[in-house]
Amino acid sequence: MLFVIGHLSLVIELDYLIVGHVTRDLIDGAFAVGGTVSYAARTARALGCRVGVVTSASPGLDLSHVLDGVLVTRFPAATTTAFRNIYTPDGRRQMLHSVAETLVPEMVPPNWRAAIVHLGPVARECDPALVNAFDDTFVGLTPQGWMRSWDQAGRVSCCQWEGAGELLAYAGAVVLSEEDVAGDRALMAQYAARARLLVVTQGAAGCTVYTAGRSRHFPAPAAHEVDPTGAGDIFAAAFFVSLQRQGDPWRAARFANCVAACSVTRPGLSGTPSPEEIARCRRTLGK
Numbered sequence: 001m002l003f004v005i006g007h008l009s010l011v012i013e014l015d016y017l018i019v020g021h022v023t024r025d026l027i028d029g030a031f032a033v034g035g036t037v038s039y040a041a042r043t044a045r046a047l048g049c050r051v052g053v054v055t056s057a058s059p060g061l062d063l064s065h066v067l068d069g070v071l072v073t074r075f076p077a078a079t080t081t082a083f084r085n086i087y088t089p090d091g092r093r094q095m096l097h098s099v100a101e102t103l104v105p106e107m108v109p110p111n112w113r114a115a116i117v118h119l120g121p122v123a124r125e126c127d128p129a130l131v132n133a134f135d136d137t138f139v140g141l142t143p144q145g146w147m148r149s150w151d152q153a154g155r156v157s158c159c160q161w162e163g164a165g166e167l168l169a170y171a172g173a174v175v176l177s178e179e180d181v182a183g184d185r186a187l188m189a190q191y192a193a194r195a196r197l198l199v200v201t202q203g204a205a206g207c208t209v210y211t212a213g214r215s216r217h218f219p220a221p222a223a224h225e226v227d228p229t230g231a232g233d234i235f236a237a238a239f240f241v242s243l244q245r246q247g248d249p250w251r252a253a254r255f256a257n258c259v260a261a262c263s264v265t266r267p268g269l270s271g272t273p274s275p276e277e278i279a280r281c282r283r284t285l286g287k
Helices: 036-046 129-131 163-172 185-194 230-244 249-261 274-286
Strands: 012-019 021-025 030-034 051-058 072-077 081-088 093-098 112-119 136-140 148-152 156-158 173-177 197-201 207-211 216-217
Touching: 012 030, 012 036, 012 230, 030 036, 036 051, 036 274, 093 112, 093 148, 093 216, 112 185, 112 216, 112 230, 129 163, 136 230, 173 230, 197 230, 197 249, 216 249, 230 249, 249 274
Parallel strands: 012 051, 012 112, 021 081, 051 072, 112 136, 136 173, 173 197
Antiparallel strands: 021 030, 081 093, 148 156, 197 207, 207 216
16 A cells, blocks of 8 residues: 655654666657656655655556555655656666656655665756755665756756765765776776765676775676666665665675666566566575
8 A cells, every 4th residue: 555644743663765767768659657666665665665766747647556555755846857768779768757756855755764774866856955855874875866967858967966075984885887987997986986885786797895995896687678667766775675684795796686687688677677587586686
């Protein structure tokens, strides 16, 4: 069931809070609900977390099935953030058609407490001040939405991440993709030097983890790819939860690789993991 929580006095204890826009994604002529929020929240639920979402979308967008069992604070907007995704042999191309309201610290219910806060902007919607809004809380970033710009026609391209240094230094962990930095290895190294922990996902090739001056590559399990949409968001949620619970970034990377590899075998949100897949990945790692 979907709950919409206002500013109540009762403290709500969450395992996982994610802030960002749900989206309407146009793929092959059909709209589907998407966005980092949707994929990460569903993954955290499969991991047994009590999950909260802060987002903005038009009142007509039905989230009851997509975010079943998730506590949601939704701020109304004239429109929902909408993307058109086009997958080519050279990578994904995106068009941005509309953007909902900016999300600021005051929008997070003051009675919500979370063990993990995940800031997941997709279209510059998260105010960077959110990074400093949670005392003594693990903050994970998937900053792709701060690394995008778009022209008047809505064509999305990579851009400089403004304020990256401060945000990288503050966050407990940052997950981004090679696509987010257009494969710029010098920029990856620059980010790695500033971050406590940086993970660069590399699609079917797996991921590379940078922390404490060290780096390690972790190959992903082989999988028959049907749809890669959301795989990075699923990876991030699995990584953040594993890291926060066990404190081992190497193990978290292996676990997140396994969970994300399962996700690409099914289209859209149906690729978010089941509890059975989570259990299988844990067994594979020898829990």
